[in-house]
Amino acid sequence: xxxxxxxxxxxxxxxxxxxxxxxxxxxxxxxxxxxxxxxxxxxxxxxxxxxxxxxxxxxxxxxxxxxxxxxxxxxxxxxxxxxxxxxxxxxxxxxxxxxxxxxxxxxxxxxxxxxxxxxxxxxxxxxxxxxxxxxxxxxxxxxxxxxxxxxxxxxxxxxxxxxxxxxxxxxxxxxxxxxxxxxxx
Amino acid sequence: xxxxxxxxxxxxxxxxxxxxxxxxxxxxxxxxxxxxxxxxxxxxxxxxxxxxxxxxxxxxxxxxxxxxxxxxxxxxxxxxxxxxxxxxxxxxxxxxxxxxxxxxxxxxxxxxxxxxxxxxxxxxxxxxxxxxxxxxxxxxxxxxxxxxxxxxxxxxxxxxxxxxxxxxxxxxxxxxxxxxxxxxxxxxxxxxxxxxxxxxxxxxxxxxxxxxxxxxxxxxxxxxxxxxxxxxxxxxxxxxxxxxxxxxxxxxxxxxxxxxxxxxxxxxxxxxxxxxxxxxxxxxxxxxxxxxxxxxxxxxxxxxxxxxxxxxxxxxxxxxxxxxxxxxxxxxxxxxxxxxxxxxxxxxxxxxxxxxxxxxxxxxxxxxxxxxxxxxxxxxxxxxxxxxxxxxxxxxxxxxxxxxxxxxxxxxxxxxxxxxxxxxxxxxxxxxxxxxxxxxxxxxxxxxxxxxxxxxxxxxxxxxxxxxxxxxxxxxxxxxxxxxxxxxxxxxxxxxxxxxxxxxxxxxxxxxxxxxxxxxxxxxxxxxxxxxxxxxxxxxxxxxxxxxxxxxxxxxxxxxxxxxxxxxxxxxxxxxxxxxxxxxxxxxxxxxxxxxxxxxxxxxxxxxxxxxxxxxxxxxxxxxxxxxxxxxxxxxxxxxxxxxxxxxxxxxxxxxxxxxxxxxxxxxxxxxxxxxxxxxxxxxxxxxxxxxxxxxxxxxxxxxxxxxxxxxxxxxxxxxxxxxxxxxxxxxxxxxxxxxxxxxxxxxxxxxxxx
Numbered sequence: 001x002x003x004x005x006x007x008x009x010x011x012x013x014x015x016x017x018x019x020x021x022x023x024x025x026x027x028x029x030x031x032x033x034x035x036x037x038x039x040x041x042x043x044x045x046x047x048x049x050x051x052x053x054x055x056x057x058x059x060x061x062x063x064x065x066x067x068x069x070x071x072x073x074x075x076x077x078x079x080x081x082x083x084x085x086x087x088x089x090x091x092x093x094x095x096x097x098x099x100x101x102x103x104x105x106x107x108x109x110x111x112x113x114x115x116x117x118x119x120x121x122x123x124x125x126x127x128x129x130x131x132x133x134x135x136x137x138x139x140x141x142x143x144x145x146x147x148x149x150x151x152x153x154x155x156x157x158x159x160x161x162x163x164x165x166x167x168x169x170x171x172x173x174x175x176x177x178x179x180x181x182x183x184x185x
Numbered sequence: 186x187x188x189x190x191x192x193x194x195x196x197x198x199x200x201x202x203x204x205x206x207x208x209x210x211x212x213x214x215x216x217x218x219x220x221x222x223x224x225x226x227x228x229x230x231x232x233x234x235x236x237x238x239x240x241x242x243x244x245x246x247x248x249x250x251x252x253x254x255x256x257x258x259x260x261x262x263x264x265x266x267x268x269x270x271x272x273x274x275x276x277x278x279x280x281x282x283x284x285x286x287x288x289x290x291x292x293x294x295x296x297x298x299x300x301x302x303x304x305x306x307x308x309x310x311x312x313x314x315x316x317x318x319x320x321x322x323x324x325x326x327x328x329x330x331x332x333x334x335x336x337x338x339x340x341x342x343x344x345x346x347x348x349x350x351x352x353x354x355x356x357x358x359x360x361x362x363x364x365x366x367x368x369x370x371x372x373x374x375x376x377x378x379x380x381x382x383x384x385x386x387x388x389x390x391x392x393x394x395x396x397x398x399x400x401x402x403x404x405x406x407x408x409x410x411x412x413x414x415x416x417x418x419x420x421x422x423x424x425x426x427x428x429x430x431x432x433x434x435x436x437x438x439x440x441x442x443x444x445x446x447x448x449x450x451x452x453x454x455x456x457x458x459x460x461x462x463x464x465x466x467x468x469x470x471x472x473x474x475x476x477x478x479x480x481x482x483x484x485x486x487x488x489x490x491x492x493x494x495x496x497x498x499x500x501x502x503x504x505x506x507x508x509x510x511x512x513x514x515x516x517x518x519x520x521x522x523x524x525x526x527x528x529x530x531x532x533x534x535x536x537x538x539x540x541x542x543x544x545x546x547x548x549x550x551x552x553x554x555x556x557x558x559x560x561x562x563x564x565x566x567x568x569x570x571x572x573x574x575x576x577x578x579x580x581x582x583x584x585x586x587x588x589x590x591x592x593x594x595x596x597x598x599x600x601x602x603x604x605x606x607x608x609x610x611x612x613x614x615x616x617x618x619x620x621x622x623x624x625x626x627x628x629x630x631x632x633x634x635x636x637x638x639x640x641x642x643x644x645x646x647x648x649x650x651x652x653x654x655x656x657x658x659x660x661x662x663x664x665x666x667x668x669x670x671x672x673x674x675x676x677x678x679x680x681x682x683x684x685x686x687x688x689x690x691x692x693x694x695x696x697x698x699x700x701x702x703x704x705x706x707x708x709x710x711x712x713x714x715x716x717x718x719x720x721x722x723x724x725x726x727x728x729x730x731x732x733x734x735x736x737x738x739x740x741x742x743x744x745x746x747x748x749x750x751x752x753x754x755x756x757x758x759x760x761x762x763x764x765x766x767x768x769x770x771x772x773x774x775x776x777x778x779x780x781x782x783x784x785x786x787x788x789x790x791x792x793x794x795x796x797x798x799x800x801x802x803x804x805x806x807x808x809x810x811x812x813x814x815x816x817x818x819x820x821x822x823x824x825x826x827x828x829x830x831x832x833x834x835x836x837x838x839x840x841x842x843x844x845x846x847x848x849x850x851x852x853x854x855x856x857x858x859x860x861x862x863x864x865x866x867x868x869x870x871x872x873x874x875x876x877x878x879x880x881x882x883x884x885x886x887x888x889x890x891x892x893x894x895x896x897x898x899x900x901x902x903x904x905x906x907x908x909x910x911x912x913x914x915x916x917x918x919x920x921x922x923x924x925x926x927x928x929x930x931x932x933x934x935x936x937x938x939x940x
Binding site: 127131132133134135136138139142147148150151152169170171172173174 | 262264265394395406425837854
């Protein structure tokens with residue numbers, strides 16, 4: 001147990017906690033963990049979901065056909081253009097045809113440099129965390145963002161991850177052990 | 186142990202989903218959900234030479250699960266991702282279920298009787314008309330010891346030809362030659378137990394993380410617990426193994442012998458030599474004769490760091506640093522595999538690593554060893570120990586020794602004249618003879634030479650034209666395409682038998698289920714073929730696996746690899762045992778040539794006076810430090826072919842993918858082949874990542890996808906060899922080490938251009 005906390009600080013913390021939870025609850029369906037990614041250029045998850053009109057212009061111009069319309073009914077991305085790395089990876093086109101095609105503020109070039117999400121290992125499904133030896137994601141990562149940590153299991157350095165998704169389709173675990181975690185909501 | 190409701194639901198959802206296709210167990214799970222009704226059987230992994238213990242879960246006569254054997258000292262319950270899916274491979278749709286004979290260019294299903302009768306007839310015709318040497322056997326380091334034993338007896342003892350070879354010729358022969366010339370006897374002096382006691386690891390020509398993953402994991406965890414542990418890599422390529430390295434020297438492929446000599450020179454000059462150890466345990470030799478320690482030091486003078494740097498392309502200060510790190514470490518373990526073995530001077534390369542340990546006395550004590558990593562699960566047990574090469578007989582005997590022939594003939598119950606004194610054809614020579622029609626009939630077991638031979642396409646001619654019998658568990662393979670007869674072989678878990686791994690550990694594998702379809706155990710296929718060929722009196726006695734194993738271990742009694750203390754009854758109860766083990770109450774041997782090794786212990790005191798080790802394979806008990814020339818590759822790069830091509834492996838696939846290629850999860854991890862090109866070279870060639878390119882050598886052309894990545898050093902390229910569709914071996918060179926006859930897969934000259 002930590003040191004004693006003042007009454008003022010206690011209520012501050014408590015209030016802050018409830019504020020956070022209320023804010024979370026007031027955005028229905030905003031989930032921080034996802035198997036699919038929005039196209040590059042989104043300002044925030046909330047901004048994307050609010051501004052995208054689902055015109056699918058970006059889907060129609062995507063050279064590798066990586067963008068698809070998400071059909072999972074319970075997902076926050078239902079009906080939205082997404083990238084599903086398990087099926088096809090984003091080519092990281094230098095001229096961003098998807099952003100150029102977008103008629104709304106949902107996608108802008110200024111926001112293309114960083115991804116809203118970062119890859120994260122699901123420890124319950126990852127073979128390495130369950131006591132086996134696997135390095136498929138570590139090997140696939142082009143950014144050297146996945147390394148063995150002091151416990152000898154792969155760890156993703158969030159700051160280096162660009163959410164390119166290459167680690168997702170290569171994962172040989174029975175259940176997909178890499179998902180994306182929201183860092184910019 | 187309690188498990189939260191949320192965790193239980195999460196885990197059971199995953200497990201239920203997986204259970205429809207077979208399930209693997211995760212040791213982290215807190216509860217064995219399928220504990221009821223599953224029978225667990227002790228076995229060993231089907232894949233690499235590490236030898237991990239695997240438990241096979243069986244229910245109602247079906248293999249439904251595998252998990253790591255927590256009681257096995259090698260892996261303590263850990264498995265790599267390949268082993269994780271072994272239960273699926275048993276039921277692969279590509280399993281060969283019925284014997285087939287090729288009639289009018291098409292495979293037709295036949296009965297076992299017809300198939301074996303046909304083979305026997307053809308083989309007898311060939312040997313009658315052309316002599317026994319017109320027949321050959323080509324086996325495998327993945328076959329069980331009992332299987333290789335039967336083949337050896339049939340061909341060398343009954344038919345009377347020494348044309349018996351196996352794919353370990355292509356991977357471990359140089360290590361065998363290295364150990365025999367350096368230490369006097371084959372296989373490492375220590376075991377894996379040295380890993381947790383070593384302060385320094387010298388990894389030469391090994392991508393340990395991908396080719397010997399569980400050994401790598403042990404090294405990694407050992408270093409995590411002991412941050413002062415240092416790891417040096419000498420290899421032309423960056424690999425995941427680099428994540429634990431403190432120093433990495435990048436030699437030009439094939440030019441590393443000078444580095445090892447330069448390290449030896451520094452060790453001696455800077456006082457790291459153990460003069461006392463040298464005086465009592467070491468002789469010095471060059472290629473012609475015995476020399477003195479002074480002669481050796483003079484020989485080393487040419488290998489200054491600068492000279493070695495010029496030859497190898499490595500910075501001189503890095504060579505010095507590596508030598509000092511090795512010298513300073515109280516205990517040091519060197520490990521190497523194909524990077525040093527698959528070379529035209531592989532035996533010499535092996536010698537030079539062992540030199541470092543002999544000069545410094547870093548051998549025979551815990552944490553110190555010159556430790557060759559074996560690639561296949563039973564190259565040691567079946568082929569090196571079982572004698573499945575053209576010059577060998579069981580238990581490290583040689584065909585040229587009349588006493589050895591007599592001992593083996595007696596146990597085999599065959600006339601000693603049947604066993605020829607002259608070695609038969611080694612692998613490359615064997616397939617060359619097949620091309621020429623000198624060998625007219627060949628029996629290929631548990632291996633895929635049409636894809637795995639170096640300069641592979643050259644040898645398809647012989648396979649096409651001569652009579653080829655292939656005993657195999659999967660169909661089709663590159664080799665079955667040329668077969669006249671295919672015989673369905675029982676697979677892992679469908680047969681009992683022994684595998685002997687890298688660390689001299691022989692381990693028993695249980696038969697868990699009946700073979701698929703009409704598949705039969707290779708050892709009994711060979712027995713029944715022998716009987717049909719007319720050798721009933723030599724083979725009818727083998728009714729069970731136990732019969733074969735007992736006969737084999739009787740031949741090991743009194744040898745350096747004594748296994749007479751390892752009958753099935755004992756092996757079934759324990760997690761393997763390291764030889765020599767001369768009796769059933771002997772605990773097995775950790776360190777050879779020293780106290781604790783029953784052979785050393787039995788030596789008379791006068792012999793051991795002043796010595797802590799006695800290398801009893803050498804006439805005076807002293808190991809040899811070899812002053813070998815620093816030869817480079819057979820086919821160096823030049824203007825026409827400016828890039829050095831190396832081939833190798835990925836973690837997720839095994840060899841020619843007949844097994845891992847049937848597992849969707851492993852295929853999606855690495856779905857296709859590629860050529861790794863350094864970004865500097867790619868830029869010069871105008872090649873971008875994912876471009877289709879043509880890789881060409883003097884032997885062949887391959888169209889393949891480029892992977893532009895900073896892994897192979899500039900001037901080198903790398904192709905994983907697993908895919909039949911992108912067959913790297915049509916590019917590799919079949920030049921071989923004159924001593925070991927092992928081909929130089931690891932370096933040849935190539936060029937690349939956009940397709």
